[in-house]
Amino acid sequence: MLFNLLMLAGGLALLTLGADFLVRGAISFANRLGMPPLLIGLTVVGFGTSMPELLVSLQAALAGSPAIAVGNVVGSNTANILLILGVSAAISPIAARIPNLKRDMTMMLAAALIMLGLGYWGIVSFWLGLAMFALLAAYLAWVTRTDRRCLTTEEAELVVKLKGWKEALYIVGGLAGLIFGASLLIDAATAIAREFGISEAVIGLTIVAVGTSLPELATSVVAAFRRHADIALGNVIGSNIFNILGILSLTAIVVPVPVETSMATFDIPFMVVTSLALIALILVAGRISRIVGLAMVAVYTGYVTWLL
Template identity: 75%
Template structure:
């Protein structure tokens, strides 16, 4: 069992480091090629920080562990809101009066409703995967066109410049870390689940989901300590959209993904309810205060305790 725990930890470290290396190398390359900062943020950075979820879900589906694949996405979205935003708000209240945030919240809710429907359908297959990926691409194009005039001069994420050789080292090393990290994480998670008699769905919803959300967690905590907690909000909303439409969409294109009935009847509705609650809080209050952040952490603790 100790070896499986060490494999799990090693997988998480490789996933986190791999995502960081890949993002730095890809952003530097995109800057050198003259890509607009907004487009870099929406594609290179957004895709890079979500690659752990993509690789883990894809590997899980191919390893005949679809409950981990779906649980990873649903659990990540729930953790993004309750754990990551809750922690960020507890550190520093989040100002939610951000231009065009309402548009992105609506898209996040649409993606959550789609997930709910797919859960009751029972399987996400090729046709659904193609539609989901097409919807994500359409959303990215729409956002790029509507936000093209937004000033991104203060965006530290897109101000990365390294030498050409280091770009290749970062990109290749990052991809390697992600692939090997995903393999280790899935093998260890399945072994631990079997050893303790815990379902793969619960492992996917908790350990794997939080583990693959570490890049978002690190980004949000650092932003909160720097009093830029609103960055955490945009990071979470965008990640939740990408997780459902992009990660499950791509995975379903490669191989059909059955949805575990327990996830379909409780965890997906819970994720949707949390998404609706966040949207209502933002639209009504315009901020997420420390009290709300602590309450979100408490709800997440209760949710995990109930699962286990």
């Protein structure tokens, strides 16, 4: 048991460090190619911080544990809203000051509803995965076309260039850390699930989901301490879109992913409800206060407690 816990911790650490290294190296490479910072933020950083979810979901599906793959995506989206935004708002209230926020929240809700439909369908097939990825590509193209503007402070920070050898080291080392970390995490999580008699779906919805969301959590908490908590809102919305339309779609393109009935009837609808609640809160109040943030964390704690 102790060995499995150490493997779990080691896997989470490698995933977090690997994602950070990969993003740094990829940003430098993108700058070398002359990509605009906005596109780097949407694609390189978006996919980079979602790489732990992608590799964990892929390895879980290939290893015959699709419940972990789906639970990872659904659980990450729920944790992003209730845990990450909740913690960020508790540190510093979040104001909705992001350009085109309504457009992005609409896309996040559309992705959540697609996930709901997939749950009732019972499987994410190759063609459904391809269609979802095409929708993501179209959305990114639309955002890139409509969001041409002056650099914000956060986008200016994406203009980074490393020396060639260091850039290669960051990219290769980051990928290696992600691959090895994902393998350790899946092996440890499935072993713990079997030892305690907990379903793989619950493990995916809780431990794996929170673990693969650590890059987003770290980014959001740092932003909140710097009084830029609104960045956390953008990170969460973008990550939730990527998780369903990018992570799950790419996993399904490699291997069809069945969806358990228990997730289709409770966990996915719960994720949709949290997405709707977030959108309603932003549209009505225009901000997430400290009290609301603490309430969100309390709801997430209750949800996880109920699952376990």
